Amino acid sequence: MTLTERLGAFFVWIVAIAAAVFLLTPLVVTVLVSFGSSAVFTLPPPSLSMRWYQRLMTLRGLAPALVTSVQIAAFATLVSLVLGALAAIALARTRFPGRDGVVAFLTSPLMLPGLVLGIALLQGFRFIGLIDVWTSLLIAHVVITIPYAVRTLYSALGLFDFTLLDAARTLGCSPAEAIVKVLLPNLAPAFITSAIFAFLASMDNYAVSIFFTNAWTKTLPIQMLTFAEEQPDPTIAAVSSLLIALVLVLLIVLERAIGLRRITEV
Amino acid sequence: MKAGRPAFDPVLLLAAPALAYMAVVFALPVLVLILRSFGTPTGPSITAYVSFLSDGFNWRVIGNTLRIAALTSLLCLALGYPTAVALARSKGAVQALLLVAIILPLSVGVIVKAFAWQIVLRRDGVVAAFMVMTGIWDQPQLLLFTESGLVIGAANVFLPFMILPIYSVLKLVDPNLQDAAATLGAPPLYRFFKLALPMAMPGIISGTAIVFSLAASMYVIPTLLIGDRFQTLATLTARAFLLMRNEQLGSTTATVLLVLAVSIVMLSSWAVKAKGDSR
Numbered sequence: 001m002t003l004t005e006r007l008g009a010f011f012v013w014i015v016a017i018a019a020a021v022f023l024l025t026p027l028v029v030t031v032l033v034s035f036g037s038s039a040v041f042t043l044p045p046p047s048l049s050m051r052w053y054q055r056l057m058t059l060r061g062l063a064p065a066l067v068t069s070v071q072i073a074a075f076a077t078l079v080s081l082v083l084g085a086l087a088a089i090a091l092a093r094t095r096f097p098g099r100d101g102v103v104a105f106l107t108s109p110l111m112l113p114g115l116v117l118g119i120a121l122l123q124g125f126r127f128i129g130l131i132d133v134w135t136s137l138l139i140a141h142v143v144i145t146i147p148y149a150v151r152t153l154y155s156a157l158g159l160f161d162f163t164l165l166d167a168a169r170t171l172g173c174s175p176a177e178a179i180v181k182v183l184l185p186n187l188a189p190a191f192i193t194s195a196i197f198a199f200l201a202s203m204d205n206y207a208v209s210i211f212f213t214n215a216w217t218k219t220l221p222i223q224m225l226t227f228a229e230e231q232p233d234p235t236i237a238a239v240s241s242l243l244i245a246l247v248l249v250l251l252i253v254l255e256r257a258i259g260l261r262r263i264t265e266v
Numbered sequence: 267m268k269a270g271r272p273a274f275d276p277v278l279l280l281a282a283p284a285l286a287y288m289a290v291v292f293a294l295p296v297l298v299l300i301l302r303s304f305g306t307p308t309g310p311s312i313t314a315y316v317s318f319l320s321d322g323f324n325w326r327v328i329g330n331t332l333r334i335a336a337l338t339s340l341l342c343l344a345l346g347y348p349t350a351v352a353l354a355r356s357k358g359a360v361q362a363l364l365l366v367a368i369i370l371p372l373s374v375g376v377i378v379k380a381f382a383w384q385i386v387l388r389r390d391g392v393v394a395a396f397m398v399m400t401g402i403w404d405q406p407q408l409l410l411f412t413e414s415g416l417v418i419g420a421a422n423v424f425l426p427f428m429i430l431p432i433y434s435v436l437k438l439v440d441p442n443l444q445d446a447a448a449t450l451g452a453p454p455l456y457r458f459f460k461l462a463l464p465m466a467m468p469g470i471i472s473g474t475a476i477v478f479s480l481a482a483s484m485y486v487i488p489t490l491l492i493g494d495r496f497q498t499l500a501t502l503t504a505r506a507f508l509l510m511r512n513e514q515l516g517s518t519t520a521t522v523l524l525v526l527a528v529s530i531v532m533l534s535s536w537a538v539k540a541k542g543d544s545r
Contacts, residue, residue, distance in 0.1 A: 004454040016352035019345045020367035023425055025392075026382035027374055033385065083284040090281035102281070104535075106288060110476070111531045112296070113483025115503050116520045120295035122507075123302070143292045146284065197372075204375045207485050210508070221375050225486075228381065240378040247373030251366055260365040 027244055034237035052238040059235060065223035068134070072219065073202035076141035077149075077195050083142075084149025084194070085187075092157035103154060107147040114207025117143065122211040133217040140208050145198035152197070156190030189258050196250075300524070303517035314518045324502075328522070331482055331498040334416060338481040339428075339474050341421040346428030346473060347466070353429065354436040368426045376423055380490035383419040384410055387491070393418075416492045423487060424480050428473040435469030475534035479527040499523040 034052055036045025056062065087106060091099060109117060121140050130136055160183070168178035184191075206221045213222050224236050254260060304310045318324050353364050371379070386392050387409040394406040409415040443465075447457050485500045497505075499519050506516030 002454060008454065008458070012348045012352050012355070015345060015348035016364065019349040019425065019429075020364060022345065022422060023367050023371045025386060026379040026422060027371060029382040029385055030374065030378055033382075083287060086280040087284035090278050093277045094275045096278075102285070105293075106284060109292060111479050111527060113479070113500060113503075113520075113523050113527060115483065115485055115500055116296065116299065116524050117292070119503070119507055119516060119520055120299040121291070123299060124291075124295035139291055142287065146288065150284070200372055206376065207483075210504075221377055224375065225377050228377065236378060236381065240374055243373060243375075244370070248366075248370060251369060255362055260362050260369070 030237045031241045031244065033234045034241040036234060039233050052234045055233075055235050056238055056242075059227070061218070061223055061226075062239065065218045065220045068137075068217060069203055069220035072134070072137050072141050073199045075138055076145045076202045077198045079138075079142050080145040080149045080198055081153075081191065081195060084146055085153050085191075088150055088153035088157050091154055092160070093162065103150065106150040109143050110147040110151075114144075114205065118208040118211040121208070125212075133212055133214055136212040137209060137217075137219065140212060141202045141205065144205055144208060145202055148198040148201060149194045152190050152194035153187065156187055160186055192254070192258065200247075296524070299517055300521050303514065303521045314514055318515070318518050318522070327497045327499060327502055327519075328526075330496060331500070331523070331526070334413065334420070334488075334498060335478050335482040337413075337417045338420040338424060339478045341417060342425050342428040342477045343470065343474060345421070346425055347432055347470065350429050350432035350436055350466075350469070353433045354439075368429055371422075372426055376486050377490070379423055380419060380487050383415070383422065383491060387415045387418070411492055413492070413496070416488055416496070419491045420481050420484060420487050423484075424477045427476045427480060431473040431476065432466055432469035435466055439465045471534045471537050475531050478530050482527055482530070483523060499526070 032045060035048050035050070037047045037049035037051065038045060084106075091103060118140070121136075121143070125131075125136050125139075130139075164182050164186075165178045168182045169175065173181060204221060205219070206225070209219045209222055213219060218226070220239075224239065227236055251260065303314055304312060306313060349364070349368075353361060353368075356364060388394070389406045389408045391409070393409055394403070397403040398406055409418070443461065444457060447461055448454075452460070482498075483500045484498075485504050488496060488498055488501055494501075499522060503516050503519040503523060506512045506519060510516075
């Protein structure tokens with residue numbers, strides 16, 4: 001290796017480590033604050049305590065918001081995976097002019113400012129007289145999650161060899177069996193990947209949900225912001241620390257099961 | 267049926283539910299929103315835009331939006347490109363750790379991240395302490411409620427969306443190409459500018475487009491990190507609808523934001539295409 005190359009490699013690793021530290025900073029801060037005894041956000045915490053975790057149990061509105069968010073995210077992910085998988089199969093199996101345009105259309109909500117989408121949908125729902133919070137949220141969140149499903153499944157299907165299905169048929173499988181035994185196992189990582197991204201995008205959504213929630217039905221991000229505005233104390237840090245732990249466990253399981261590298265293959 | 271015109275493939279019908287859903291629930295409402303900004307009691311007109319654009323305050327808002335989005339994209343690119351290179355070069359446990367560092371932050375909501383940055387960016391926060399320790403600053407300064415603080419917080423939230431597209435392109439590049447070029451006598455800097463960088467360009471362009479449009483339309487981060495006196499198109503849109511109940515103004519700012527975001531995305535996809543054709 002020449003000196004320039006070594007300098008280059010050194011620079012790359014320094015920046016990568018700095019980026020990793022930068023990315024993890026808010027997570028470390030959140031966890032530290034959640035275990036601190038102080039009611040104001042101070043770092044380092046004066047002493048360790050579990051009081052914010054105990055307070056979680058008594059906090060009104062948190063559990064219903066969490067349940068609403070998980071329900072909406074789960075249903076939206078399910079619906080968008082079904083719609084997205086069907087569309088991805090259709091688009092990967094056929095060639096026609098404008099196919100790229102159709103893919104771009106189905107993934108375009110990713111690029112659209114969330115607020116614009118929220119306002120547009122609010123006016124649309126008002127026009128047809130839809131006022132139910134839960135239904136409005138679900139319909140809106142499917143729009144948010146479909147791009148993740150289409151993008152990942154479409155690129156995974158692009159790499160799938162469809163003649164394998166014919167081979168399975170020749171070997172005596174029925175069409176349904178061929179799909180269940182050959183296509184689905186091959187697409188499992190893509191389904192898991194798009195499900196994770198779709199679920200997280202829905203759980204974290206604020207900009208669209210804000211237009212459809214009311215005082216009685218709130219999603220988790222909106223409830224958290226309400227808590228933060230009413231009485232800023234580390235309880236929201238405790239909520240987030242629990243979520244961080246949950247996702248960390250999920251990532252470790254995924255690394256063991258399919259390898260994290262495959263998750264990013266989108 | 268004429269030759270060259272392919273028969274309709276029934277497999278295409280599988281796309282119908284998704285397309286119908288997106289046409290009705292996504293495209294139609296957005297189209298109506300755009301049309302509403304032209305609507306007045308007396309018929310279609312562009313008065314809303316004329317009055318919006320004739321106000322100097324609104325030009326500052328557009329300037330704020332573009333400046334913050336551009337600075338955030340630049341910071342993300344400066345950190346993201348080397349990180350993507352490191353990710354593509356690493357293997358095994360190191361790569362898994364880097365990937366966790368990139369994916370795990372996606373699990374933390376943007377509101378909580380903004381709160382964490384509020385703590386870090388305070389006058390007695392970690393960043394100020396670090397800057398004084400290294401001698402860059404003489405005394406602790408407040409980064410919270412400044413544009414620098416906003417850019418730092420935004421770049422932190424959007425960095426994964428820069429790293430992952432660049433990484434997905436770098437992964438496809440044959441590592442032997444670098445060795446081949448070196449064997450043929452190309453010096454390192456020449457190899458970087460003529461080989462590595464052009465190859466990564468589709469990823470860089472798509473990552474920048476994503477981060478730019480996310481940063482141009484962010485709402486929670488500026489609200490919590492800089493406050494009301496700094497307005498962007500997104501915060502102004504939210505104010506118009508949620509606080510001022512001025513739907514005409516909100517539709518107008520939303521449309522301006524939409525046009526900006528769409529033109530950035532179209533410019534970048536055009537740039538990727540032009541790049542591909544010139545190869």
